[in-house]
Amino acid sequence: MTDAIFDGFERALLDLCTLERLRAQETPHVAARLWEQIDALGYTDALVSEARGGAGLPLSQVFELLFVAAKAGLSLPFGETAVARALLADAGYFNDGACIVLAKAQPLEGDEIYCVDVPGAALATRALVEWRGEWLLLDCSSAVLTPGSYRNQASASLSWASPAVALLRFLHPRADAEVLCNAVHAAAMAGAMERVLELSVEYANDRRQFGKAIGQFQALQQELAVLAEQASTASLSARMGCAADGYLPDPLLAATAKLRACEAAARVTAIGHAVLGAIGITEEHPLGLFTARLHEWRMTAGSELRCAELLGQALLDEPTSSLFDFVRTRLSPGQPA
Incomplete structure (x- = not known):
């Protein structure tokens, strides 16, 4: 990654994640507006292939973006969204600008999908969940949310009654x-x-x-x-x-x-x-x-x-x-x- 790309992202984050806004951004209303500004920068598609409209960068280079986002204090799941969009792009899903968390469902009997303490889940609009060997794209608004143990405004445990509510289901054997x-x-x-x-x-x-x-x-x-x-x-x-x-x-x-x-x-x-x-x-x-x-x-x-x-x-x-x-x-x- 060129220094210009990295520096541009860091400068933008410094403007968006000021000390005065760090605590406020862990509330859903403020987080939604902040995500629109973050996503508009274009860095969330860094891992998506160029053929599918992204930058096609490898994870080794995107590390710099993940590092500086956390250092700046961005509470939103930036890294998880970047990875989720790459997975979804490979599955042929159109990017709609959603903020996405990644999670693995707990092994339960029946069809319930339950994910424990997902960082940033209360601020995200979608969840990409690995469940019984397949991937499910789920809407966070349709989940039962339990406040997280460490950040009760920003994170949450998520539960859905069955995979029937999934917006998309696909297989990706190599992804965990x-x-x-x-x-x-x-x-x-x-x-x-x-x-x-x-x-x-x-x-x-x-x-x-x-x-x-x-x-x-x-x-x-x-x-x-x-x-x-x-x-x-x-x-x-x-x-x-x-x-x-x-x-x-x-x-x-x-x-x-x-x-x-x-x-x-x-x-x-x-x-x-x-x-x-x-x-x-x-x-x-x-x-x-x-x-x-x-x-x-x-x-x-x-x-x-x-x-x-x-x-x-x-x-x-x-x-x-x-x-x-x-x-x-x-x-x-x-x-x-």
């Missing part, structure tokens, strides 16, 4: 909702952690105690160094998780990226709130918005435990390989799956 969410959420978590680092450093330089900035105290400098280290490794692993020529990431790389992001997020959120103290949880300061999103991403789609189990099972399935060989051959970008 959990894998896609792992890659997208890892990139978003890396962007959010970068913003937490910036907010923490800014506060440490501005807040004065005993006649000097608290950022000059060695103990705090050590904590900020750890925060920066965690954010940096999360960004590197997220970039590896998105290392795909198309829009379908490698399952093990995506799980590795999400696992590292989850581990880093626990340290980053703790240090960020320790640095800012009580002000970090007030409505006047944006830190709490970013840390809440990080905790939500940790627990949704492929959770930390789920990713660890997937990687562990993959290693056990190759008993002839040493741990070093497994990492070298299966967890390196560009290696065959």
Whole structure:
């Protein structure tokens, strides 16, 4: 991706996602107007092939967009929509500008479709759900919504009585909702952690105690160094998780990226709130918005435990390989799956 495209998106987000609007955009009415402005920029079709009216960019390049969207504080499911539109375009579905969340339905008896704690679901108009081996495009307005555990205005659990209400049903054997969410959420978590680092450093330089900035105290400098280290490794692993020529990431790389992001997020959120103290949880300061999103991403789609189990099972399935060989051959970008 050229620097001009990336810079253009970042500049637009800075204008649309001001600090004053970060909290307001997690309400449906404001989010709907904001989505119209975001979608008009054209970046949501980045993964759609050129033949179908998109930019035809691979996920490895779109990583930059996912990262900067989360860093700017965009509460809408930008990355999920970009991936969903690529899937829908391959299925021959016409893009109608909808904001779309991705989810995998819980295994239940009967025809009920139930998705737990879907980030941004209360702000989206459609949901692309993987259900019993097929993909369903569903209208969020026809779902029973239960407020999310971490962001009760922006996220929700979704339930539909049966697949009969689906706007579209199609098969895509190579696509897996959990894998896609792992890659997208890892990139978003890396962007959010970068913003937490910036907010923490800014506060440490501005807040004065005993006649000097608290950022000059060695103990705090050590904590900020750890925060920066965690954010940096999360960004590197997220970039590896998105290392795909198309829009379908490698399952093990995506799980590795999400696992590292989850581990880093626990340290980053703790240090960020320790640095800012009580002000970090007030409505006047944006830190709490970013840390809440990080905790939500940790627990949704492929959770930390789920990713660890997937990687562990993959290693056990190759008993002839040493741990070093497994990492070298299966967890390196560009290696065959």
